[in-house]
Amino acid sequence: MTNRIELSVIVPVTYGQQDSTAAATEVAALAKDYLAGLDSVGKSFEILFIVDGDKPETFDALSQLALTEQRIRILKFAKAFGDATAIVAGFRNSSGEIILTLPASPQVSSQAIPDLVAGLENTDMAVACRSDRVSGTSDRSKNWRRRGFHWLVRILSGERYSDLGCAARAFSRKILEEIPLYGAHHIFLPLLAAKQGFRVTEVVVKVHDSKPKSGGYNAKFYLQRILDIFTVVFLVRFTKKPIRFFGMIGSVTFIFGMTVLSYVIFQRLFFGTPLADRPALLVSSLFTVLGLQVFALGLLGELIIFTHAKDLKEYTIEKVIN
Amino acid sequence: MDLSVVVPIFNEEESVPLLYRAITESIATSSMTYELILVDDGSSDNSYAVAAQLAAQDSRLKVIKFRRNYGQTPAMAAGIDNSSGQIIVTMDGDLQNDPRDIPILIDKIHEGYDIVVGWRFNRQDKLFSRKIPSKIANWLIGKVTGVPIKDNGCSLKAFRADVIKKVPLYNEMHRFIPAMASIAGPRLAEIRVRHHAREFGESKYGLSRVYKVLLDLMTIKMIASFATKPLVWFSLLALLPLVTSTILMSTAILPVFLDEDMSIPIAGTGLIFFTLALFLIVGGAIAELIVRTGTFNAADYPLMTSTLDEVGQETKTETQANIQEPND
Numbered sequence: 154m155t156n157r158i159e160l161s162v163i164v165p166v167t168y169g170q171q172d173s174t175a176a177a178t179e180v181a182a183l184a185k186d187y188l189a190g191l192d193s194v195g196k197s198f199e200i201l202f203i204v205d206g207d208k209p210e211t212f213d214a215l216s217q218l219a220l221t222e223q224r225i226r227i228l229k230f231a232k233a234f235g236d237a238t239a240i241v242a243g244f245r246n247s248s249g250e251i252i253l254t255l256p257a258s259p260q261v262s263s264q265a266i267p268d269l270v271a272g273l274e275n276t277d278m279a280v281a282c283r284s285d286r287v288s289g290t291s292d293r294s295k296n297w298r299r300r301g302f303h304w305l306v307r308i309l310s311g312e313r314y315s316d317l318g319c320a321a322r323a324f325s326r327k328i329l330e331e332i333p334l335y336g337a338h339h340i341f342l343p344l345l346a347a348k349q350g351f352r353v354t355e356v357v358v359k360v361h362d363s364k365p366k367s368g369g370y371n372a373k374f375y376l377q378r379i380l381d382i383f384t385v386v387f388l389v390r391f392t393k394k395p396i397r398f399f400g401m402i403g404s405v406t407f408i409f410g411m412t413v414l415s416y417v418i419f420q421r422l423f424f425g426t427p428l429a430d431r432p433a434l435l436v437s438s439l440f441t442v443l444g445l446q447v448f449a450l451g452l453l454g455e456l457i458i459f460t461h462a463k464d465l466k467e468y469t470i471e472k473v474i475n
Numbered sequence: 476m477d478l479s480v481v482v483p484i485f486n487e488e489e490s491v492p493l494l495y496r497a498i499t500e501s502i503a504t505s506s507m508t509y510e511l512i513l514v515d516d517g518s519s520d521n522s523y524a525v526a527a528q529l530a531a532q533d534s535r536l537k538v539i540k541f542r543r544n545y546g547q548t549p550a551m552a553a554g555i556d557n558s559s560g561q562i563i564v565t566m567d568g569d570l571q572n573d574p575r576d577i578p579i580l581i582d583k584i585h586e587g588y589d590i591v592v593g594w595r596f597n598r599q600d601k602l603f604s605r606k607i608p609s610k611i612a613n614w615l616i617g618k619v620t621g622v623p624i625k626d627n628g629c630s631l632k633a634f635r636a637d638v639i640k641k642v643p644l645y646n647e648m649h650r651f652i653p654a655m656a657s658i659a660g661p662r663l664a665e666i667r668v669r670h671h672a673r674e675f676g677e678s679k680y681g682l683s684r685v686y687k688v689l690l691d692l693m694t695i696k697m698i699a700s701f702a703t704k705p706l707v708w709f710s711l712l713a714l715l716p717l718v719t720s721t722i723l724m725s726t727a728i729l730p731v732f733l734d735e736d737m738s739i740p741i742a743g744t745g746l747i748f749f750t751l752a753l754f755l756i757v758g759g760a761i762a763e764l765i766v767r768t769g770t771f772n773a774a775d776y777p778l779m780t781s782t783l784d785e786v787g788q789e790t791k792t793e794t795q796a797n798i799q800e801p802n803d
Contacts, residue, residue: 350517350543394646396694397687431740438744442716442751449709449758455694456762459702460769462643466556468549473557474530474538 161249165239190263206233265358399451407444413437479560483550517544589661593631593668709759
């Protein structure tokens with residue numbers, strides 16, 4: 154190696170991208186766009202395209218570019234594994250101290266690249282937030298869905314973000330070294346990083362000037378992301394104390410069940426109301442049992458933590474002197 | 476190395492130099508090789524800078540900086556994980572514990588104890604918000620865990636390193652180290668230590684932790700009792716719903732043989748309790764699996780503290796609370 158790479162750019166070309174001549178041209182155009190943006194940063198860089206699955210046209214178009222541009226590298230998956238895996242694979246094959254993930258669709262203008270890298274000055278992670286997402290786009294229903302989504306994130310995690318859908322993020326290499334990424338957790342990387350004590354900022358960037366895609370996200374996408382939020386929030390808040398989470402749900406259910414159950418039994422004992430034909434008996438015992446089960450699950454969770462406590466480090470060390 | 480002193484620091488910039496001096500002075504009299512580990516738990520003041528400055532002049536001072544505030548237990552765990560001494564002493568960073576007590580604790584370890592716990596017998600804190608809740612909590616912890624320690628909240632403790640390094644430390648478990656360690660049957664001593672009123676900074680605790688302490692206490696009790704035999708424990712739990720379900724089911728089904736109507740709600744309730752019993756047994760099997768695959772090894776614990784005598788039989792000292800006065 155003659156000169157060390159300072160900045161590694163990871164562009165996952167995943168399931169969102171169709172493999173057609175048009176899509177291939179779009180990605181190639183985008184690559185050129187990014188190269189221009191990266192040149193203006195003034196750091197030595199590499200740009201890794203992760204072609205997720207069988208996309209011959211896109212792959213060919215990118216290979217064509219790689220012939221003339223040494224700094225373009227392509228990693229091709231044999232089958233589609235999704236964004237998070239693509240990012241991790243790209244990360245493992247990269248060497249820059251700064252990692253920059255960029256979307257393979259025209260989301261942000263190339264000017265965003267120097268802005269994001271500059272935003273990393275005093276922080277560990279700079280998250281792009283598209284300028285039109287701050288002011289609101291013309292599509293009302295999309296605005297509402299996006300606001301609802303981020304509101305939910307804020308309520309559940311206590312962290313405020315305005316554009317988690319934007320994949321453009323610059324961060325320090327340490328973040329991916331410490332955070333295991335899988336499933337759809339790449340969307341919530343800022344949350345996970347903040348939880349580990351990294352400083353995260355949002356940088357407002359310009360939107361790519363090509364026409365926005367008409368499709369956007371559908372309801373299924375949002376439903377999946379909402380389920381992802383619950384997973385991430387659980388991981389972030391209760392990983393080390395499952396009993397506090399399960400115990401709360403379990404005891405509320407149990408207490409409700411027990412109250413109704415004792416009322417029913419009380420009536421049977423002192424007023425002679427026959428138990429045999431009361432559905433309330435069924436309902437209350439169901440709740441009691443459910444509460445106990447949830448509680449038992451919490452105990453199992455606690456046992457997992459206990460038996461692995463020596464491997465799962467709860468803390469992250471920034472520096473050690475001597 | 477003989478000794479590691481682990482001190483978690485959280486916003487204690489004024490105390491750090493004093494603490495450093497007091498600890499070095501108190502150990503200097505003995506001939507032990509030692510290290511002092513300060514764990515900066517994400518302080519927002521200059522604690523880390525102050526400590527780093529001291530560390531630049533003294534190679535025996537090790538400073539660990541957390542990326543953010545994680546709490547006292549992770550800070551202690553980090554210090555212990557990064558220590559190399561045979562004996563580990565932990566204490567608070569707010570100068571309320573007196574470093575002059577360290578040699579007394581170490582002597583006790585040399586006498587053959589695995590864990591020596593400080594007891595702040597003349598505690599200098601507010602009566603209603605600190606001392607009374609603490610009394611109740613200690614009484615309860617003693618009752619529940621069966622380890623009668625008068626002052627679980629006192630951070631000034633000394634451990635034999637091979638014992639404490641195997642005790643899982645997480646959440647807010649530092650309060651329960653003796654209870655957690657009791658799985659291993661350590662020789663435990665409790666000695667009186669000095670306690671000073673807080674000079675600098677703010678107290679970092681409030682009454683809000685009562686709920687957490689209670690939940691942690693219950694968890695520890697349960698884990699300590701079932702960690703080595705979860706299937707048996709869960710099956711015993713399953714016994715009660717199983718009996719309930721048998722009674723209910725027979726009440727519902729027997730009348731059928733007498734040509735009477737079967738009571739559906741009763742039969743249903745019986746079935747529900749039956750599922751609970753099954754669930755618990757299956758849960759026990761999973762717990763067994765978890766314990767088997769985890770790093771926890773039941774045999775580690777007794778072996779940590781047992782001794783072999785000449786005949787080759789294992790002997791073990793009973794857990795005991797031994798109280799000694801500091802000599803000043």
